Amino acid sequence: MFTRATQVLGATVFGADEAAIGTVSDLLINDRSGLVTAAVIEAGGFLGLGTEAHEVAWQRLVWDERLGGYLLPDLLPDGPAASLSPA
Template sequence: MNVSSENIRATRVEGTEVRNSAGEHLGSVNDLVIGKRDGKVKYAIMSFGGFLGIGEEYHPLPWEKLTYDERQGSYVVDLSKDQLEGAPRYAREREFDWGDTESTRRINDYYGVPPYI
């Protein structure tokens, strides 16, 4: 499938490295959350920590907080490792409930973005 350079297939986004603005590796994109009605990407789920999938945590990052660095082929988020430690997350064993408006509000509040409607 031929996709223009401004677009990317979701399967190519998954696994892409996420770094902070200091260049430190934070994790990688594990999944994307897409709005059912508008079809827009709302969140990138970043996997963080763990070893071979054990102890790994998942951090929902509002999509608008990520920028793509073409030079490095990775996404960049303005977030330190300490800030990431305090960010909303869930464990691999427990699926996040995207229908829980309180949980999604906490994510958006933490990152300072307005709620998605």
């Protein structure tokens, strides 16, 4: 199965509590293998101002059909800030 990058970019990302935490703004691709290794998540801010970019390993993201976006099941609402590392 394949997914177009245009379907991933802009998708909403949800935490374990199913609250929206941001959107996918970019994908990081391994030069040698051609595989997606990480997604860049834009989180925080208001109307695009003050957002922070965070790099998240691609394997951490799970598509959730019901939510219509990606779920980070290991990101707890009160979890450590290290769960999202700066990109």
